Amino acid sequence: MFNEIKQRFATDDVEVKRNDLYKVRIKYSRLFELMHMLRDEYDYKTLNAITCTDWIEEGHFALTYMLTTEDRKYTFMIQTMINREDAQAKTLSHEYKQAQIMERDLHEMYGIDFPGNENLKELSLESWVHTPPLRREFDTLEFVTNHLIFREGREDNVDTKAETKRLRAEKKAQKSKDEEVKDGK
């Protein structure tokens, strides 16, 4: 199987991660060809998940498709890179029914467009107008500080770092005192 993939798709990036997990990195243009080959010739019939990782430094999203064999024993990870700016990928929802909901999730969280997917409405957010939350440039702490009211700390609330320092110094002083007493004896 690996040799065929290497030859047909001109890639060396095939690795065995575990005895039941393989991974291949491939160009986006050949992605669907490989998926069809795995499905038709090697029994990888089920699409288990689509995940996306944001590599903001390198300027792309890594889309990973998990294909599983019919007996659910082996998993093939197919990874491909798509451009971060106006990210777009072909929809799989016509071949795999479950892809519809996974793509809807990715569309909401990363803003990736899947032309051909009929329903890309908001899934878990409601009336969200800001950057899609899982993109790296979205800073959740900044968002929270700007938009929400926090409870003020207790009156006896102390700066933990300063307090730790103080406690440590106190402990040290106590220890040297103890030693002095010991030595004195």
Added chain:
Amino acid sequence: MEHNGFLLEQKTLEGDLNSDTSHKNSVDFLMNWFRKRSIFVLAYGTGCGAIEMPPTFTSRYDAERLGIRGAATPRQADVIIVSGYCSYKTLRRIIRTYEQMSNPKYILALGSCTVNGGMYWDSYNTIKKLEDYLPVDMYVNGCMPRPESILEGFIALQKEIGEGKASSWKKYEENYEFYRKNQEAILGKKVEPSYDADWYLYDGGL
């Protein structure tokens, strides 16, 4: 007489529930007594604290012996439990449900998430301080609170009801502007309920 076992537990739990003298007249006393002894809790699990509700209400901890039991619809319920973190989408439903409940109504908030955000203090989709959006009668802290703590929270609430102190629904009506402003700040102008027959048509569904 010395109590032990179950009797002791019952006595400790109920404490001085029966001995309050702060009522103005006997009608008030009687009304409050009825209210505190029949608390119907709305069956709405808004967060993870809802997983400790079944043990609280079933045979082991048995909240029903204190007059606390479940109710299926908001119109029949006295207490809504906000059980844990509260995302914007849920908050909208909680507000709607709360406004549908009839007076007197109380809010019991479970878990540290409702107090100050808890584990999700930096999450972009949960509110950090519930009392800014809805009037809270009683907080029960913990992540998540044990059934015993929930029971104690209920007892404390019952005590306040008995003394006539728990009046958050009046507070909500009096300070409606304040609550509404906070709600609109995160939910936008279209805060439910709009009480329009075909609200879902232009709202795109629940």
Added chain:
Amino acid sequence: MENKHITIFHGPQHPGITGNMSIELDLIGETIQKATTHVGYLHRGFEKLIERRTVIQAFTIVCRICVPEPDPNEANFAMAVEELAGLEVTPRAQYIRVMVLELSRLAAQFLWMAGQSGSIGLYAVGQWAIADRDLILDLFEELTGARVYHMYIYPGGVRRDLPEGFLERVTTLLIYMKKRLKDYDDIFINNASFKNRAVGVGIISKEEAVANGYVGQVLRGCGIKADVRKDAPYLVYNELEFEVPTQTTGDVYARALVRRAEMDQSLHILDQVVRKMPEGKVMIKIPTHRKFKLPKDDTWVKVESARGEFAYYMAGDGSEKIRRMQVRGPSLVHAYTLLEDLLIGAELSDVALIMNSLGICPPEIER
């Protein structure tokens, strides 16, 4: 009289819904024409929060991803981190992990039993099942200090060793459970009112189940022997003896029978774990949390939860923070693709029944 189209919402505030989610139902009379699932009421942005935390900080929040059954999350997280960081766990820790996972599976099945019986109005079963689940939670409390969120399966082992005499108490529980489960057969599984409601309702075909990526009891209920513990054994499951129960009809009742048989298998596994528990350390040395770095690599791990395959995708980037962690719980596909299909043509009164038999858990859909 002419039948009219109506749209109603089942949930989020509804006693018959499995968690905080809602289904929009288009009805003619009592028959459902179209169902649309709505989730997102519990979205907390876990995947974002994990990106901002170090590995050990992230460990404390992963168990909150699925509320009825947090331990598979911890196991998945620990296994993914160990695989990326190249850590090897001691045999004793692995056995303890299996024990915790099986106990949690048993507890989740009891919770399912309460929900499933409640959905048809058999409330007595719920009272029993929740009380029996509490016996397991008591063991957890002794072991980990918490009833529901244990934070026990730590990257590199488990957080602490078993307390003295713990295995004896597990054995006592097993003896009790073996006797007790027969009562559930009488009151629930073989109960005519459950059988009449459940047989022939919510049928899933085998081909559909394979192609659409359904997992767990949905697959096993229609005759496919799929179980991660057998197919891709993790921890020490290859040293333990157990069977994968299956049924062929694919309806609600078949799924209930599968779950009931799985409870027996869990007891059987626990029995072996208690007898085989090796001696030794439970924790290996791991870097402190500021120095715990994951290499630039990714992996895909899965465990069998009480509702089916639960998988994590994890990618590191050479820093002390996790670059990306994606949760793929069993409920995502079940709540959308499957439930929306299954409800078409069903009666309104069967919605809660079908939902419970799929074991849908909303917090893991939206995370």
